[in-house]
Amino acid sequence: MDKFRDYIHNNFKLARKSVTFHFKKFAHFFIVIFIIQFLLSTITVSLHTNKLNAENRIKEQYDSHCVFYYMNTNQKYYLKKCATYYFESDHFIDIKSIKEYGSEEQYDYKCDVSILFAEDPAEGLEYFNQKYLPKLEALGPVYMSTTPLYDLENTLFKYDVHYGLYFLIAVVFSTLLLGILYIIRSTGSGFEYGIYTAFGADRKKLFNTSFWELAVISLMTLLPAIICSGIFNYVLAAKSGNVISIGLWDVFLTGFFTLIVITASVYIAISKIARKTPVSLLSARDNSNWVHSPRVSGKIFSQKNTLKMRLLSFRRYCKYYATVTLSSVLFASLFLCGAYCTQLFYEKQETVFPQFRVTYTGNNSYSEEDAEYFLSFDGIVGTYKQESTTAMELNEHILVPNSRTNLTADTVEYDKYSSAFDMVNYFAADSEVVRNLQKSKHTGDLSSVLNSPDTVIISDSYSNSTHFDFNPGDTVSIAFFLKALSEPDTPMHGTDLLEFRLENYLFYYQEVTIGAVIHDESAEFLSLYMSPDLYKKTTGKTPEYKTVDLYVDNKLSSKEIKQLYSDIIRINQLQFRNADNSVYVFTENLNTSFNNTMTKTTELGNKLLAISFFVLAFSVIIWFFAQISFYKRRSNEYILLSAVGYCPRDIRKMFFTDALILSIMSLILYTVFSYILIYAVYYIMNSWLFDYTVRYTFSIPVILYFAGAFITVLSAFLSTFINYTIFKKSKNTVPND
Amino acid sequence: MYILQTEDVIKQYKQYDSTINAVDRVSLKVEFDEFIAIIGASGSGKSTLLNICAGLDVPDAGKIYIRGNDITKMNPNELAKFRGRFMGVVFQKHNLLPQFTALENIVIPAIMCDQQDYRYEEHLKKITKALKIDDRLHHLPSELSGGQQQRVAIARALINRPQILFADEPTGNLDKQNANEVLELLLNLKQQIGQTLIIVTHDMNIAEMADKIYKMDNGKLQLYKDRDGYKRLSPEA
Ligand SMILES: Nc1ncnc2c1ncn2[C@@H]1O[C@H](COP(=O)(O)OP(=O)(O)OP(=O)(O)O)[C@@H](O)[C@H]1O
Ligand SMILES: [Mg+2]
DSSP states (O other), X not given: OHHHHXXXXXXXXXXXXXXXXXXXXXXXXXXXXXXXXXXXXXXXXXXXXXXXXXXXXXHHHOOOSEEEEEEOHHHHHHHHHHHXXXXXXXXXXXXXXXXXXXXXXXXXXXXXXXXXXSSXXXXXXXXXXXXXXXXXXXTSOOEEEEOTTTTHHHHHHHHHHHHHHHHHHHHHHHHHHHHHHHHHHHHHTTHHHHHHHHTTOOXXXXXXXXXXXXXXXXXXXXXXXXXXXXHHHHHHHHHTTOOOOOOHHHHHHHHHHHHHHHHHHHHHXXXXXXXXXXHHHHTTTSSGGGOOOOSSOOOGGGOOOHHHHXXXXXXXXXXXXXXXXXXXXXXXXXXHHHHHHHHHHHXXXXXXXXSEEEEEOTTOOOOHHHHHHHHTSTTEEEEEEEOEEETGGGTOOEEEEGGGBOTTSOOEEOXXXXXXXXXXXXXXXXXXXXXXXXXXXXXXXXXXXXXXXXXEEEESEETTEEOBOOOTTOEEEEEEEEEESOOOSSOOOHHHHHHHHHHHEEEEEEEEEEEEEXXXXXXXXXXXXXXXXXXXXXHSSOOOOOEEEEEEOTTOOHHHHHHHHHHHHHHHXXXXXXXXXXXXXXXXXXXXXXXXXXXXXXXXXXXXXXXXXXXXXXXXXXXXXXHHHHHHHTHHHHHHHHHTTOOHHHHHHHHHHHHHHHHHHHHHHHHHHHHHHHHHHHHIIIIISOOTTOOOOOOOXXXXXXXXXXXXXXXXXXXXXXXHHHHHHOOOOSOOO | OOSEEEEEEXXXXXXXXXXXXXXXXXXXXXXXXXEEEEEEOTTSSHHHHHHHHTTSSOOSEEEEEEXXXXXXXXOHHHHHHHHHHHEEEEXXXXXXXXXXXXXXXXXXXXXXXXXXTOOOHHHHHHHHHHTTOTTSTTSOGGGSOHHXXXXXXXXXXXXXXXXXXXXXXXXXXXXXXXXXXXXXXXXXXHHHHTOEEEEEOSOHHHHHHSSXXXXXXXXXXXXXXXXXXXXXXXXXX
């Protein structure tokens, strides 16, 4: 233990000495570590706060785990009795509230019963379903829905996962940043490490010296960073009416993750250094480690053209300039990419998800009258019914003109003019479907499908990306499966299977005209809407709808939605009551709107944007850190130049040229990088997540692009040119060794 | 067994299509306790050879045994520890760390290689006194003269009591009197702890004190003088 204390003590002393002596040299690390800690503590405080707020909000609004709607008198008493049964079986339920419609004497008395499980709600519900549900159903139809309180654990866990992800991103980026800075620093001035290794320091020792330097710094910046992030969080929270809480736990987490970042980045940098020989490290008192040795000497000092001369010097230092420009521009592009992600986040938030789902059981199915009935409720703004058949499962496909097919489409060549494609969903179109499609981006006349049996509506996308280029008026052919001549011996998938079918199955084709094209649909398969007759001919089924989703006005509060839900069920019950009272319609409250409000209050989007701005700050830091220390080590060059007769104007011109070249280079790289990154995110989000509820758009956030470009160019320019000021201020006229 | 033995050590610097043979097939044997001086024209490869022998640089080919251990086979980590334990280096440039005082610079090697229960205070006092820097110990290198800086660097090389000391022009920055005094100190220490000394120098007076003098010429090492007096250099050697 004593040894351990000595160890800490010695390392700490050595590090503190280094840090305080080289305060200026370490100033960058102070800033960087401060920012990293600010970032980390913002994340932990947000995590803390949002989780707490979510929990409070849910507990405030819901006092029960599930609600049984529209129970009759017998059911009510049965449920009450259950509470005592439960008591005897060591399971506890509590009847929180009973909302009554009419008085018990009336023959049509009904009530809503809210129940709270005293144990784990999932277990409690399962026990209930096993033991008591059959009896309850025998007494009358049962409509039960769980509340967000039931999902509380899950919801809170989701918060943890979310923030775990944010932590991961922050830690990775911070490590990257600190690692790059450290590599730049140690490549430039590996001298110190050279001395250490020459006198017997192994990798562990080297690691220790660097690690402790940063540890000392992070200890000094920890509290200020946490206080600043507390203020920042307070401002954000005040916007959405949340309270924030900062505790020791946040301090601990921030410190802990800072340690991880420091350890990882120092480890990366030291591993790079430890591979070098002491001699090569020792030669790096100046910038010699960065210099790329030339084949022949250029005529540097006789060059009258500053630009040419500077370009020559750029080539010599290309390793350095490439490292600095690439790493700082990378962060700037990551910033824009983060801004784009924020945009996607809001895009997802604006996508409307259904609030209720109605499922028909038995022989019942959704009809036109039901649509009218649901829409007659105040607050319900749309219905969406689903019934489709894929071409694949019918052994069928469609033929599309080659001229309308992108190279990326998974088609199989049929003949010279057309290709076969089977990732198609067939839908039957009626006035309600057409009405819903009206809301999506389309060209052509949607209602034509209702009027002519040979006209269809087709989408141009599948797997969330556009693969076809249809126009209204084009024709496609639908294949009808007749007979299989042989079956594949081995299981086949995708285009192989389609190819096999084309060769070994018999089809006949019917040509149909495209009446309208749906663009940028978010779907796994290509959608093809056809008249009910054609649908029946293609699939052999009459369209029948078993589930329908109901959309509500997104301005409704969760209280109003609860009311709406119980209204739907109550009236539904009156109108659709079966003679034998059996359950045939089940309505489920998906709690979408509540979840949406919850997501909104977390300000995740804003926080992502804030993180992106930090990442942009990383880029600025790299510029200034690298450039200032690089030129400082190069100052002899300028002192020498003035000694041989260069006047300040000439030297200013040199710096100016340097700054200009770098600015232009970084602007170009920034544009290229961010385009590539954003496209990659766009592609991944649409095609790799298999989430076919949202179709993200590809768009460069213009204002932020210019903001990023401005800051990148400015810091590239200033970080270079500022060295001229430093040079002018220094009174050194004699080059030192 | 020799304390230092090299076999056909080669170091070349290649640049595009020209090659510089900085060290060309050098085979050298140094016994315990020996004092070797290496002389030679500037650019003849003395520093390169010394750095390679001290394990600070890697040769392109050849073997280097120190106390019977082939250091070319060691990984950087083992080599670093080995250096700290058995070797001391004085560089051609003094190479002191600017943020540390003279004293702190001197004890860096002691801190860097964790030797349990290693007491250096006594030794420190002795060498700093002999090197006449005991009154400047708490100054930063920038506050010392060139000669003082060099003497601090020598003290740093000696603090771990290395068995073999490599010194690249240790007296280059010193005036004649100081140079002699420093050398006397080195010889003195050599007698006390049985150190092996390998010194690169331009100063023939110092070289004369050595047991053997080698001459470096265009990367090739030849014996110039041994214990018995001058040795004729064979024309083709
Ligand atoms: N990193 C390097 N790259 C290319 N050539 C090098 C490098 N280091 C040294 N050389 C060349 O190797 C040769 C030997 O250099 P070295 O430093 O060993 O000479 P030296 O004998 O110590 O000279 P001096 O007495 O001037 O110190 C020289 O010709 C030098 O130009
Ligand atoms: Mg030399």
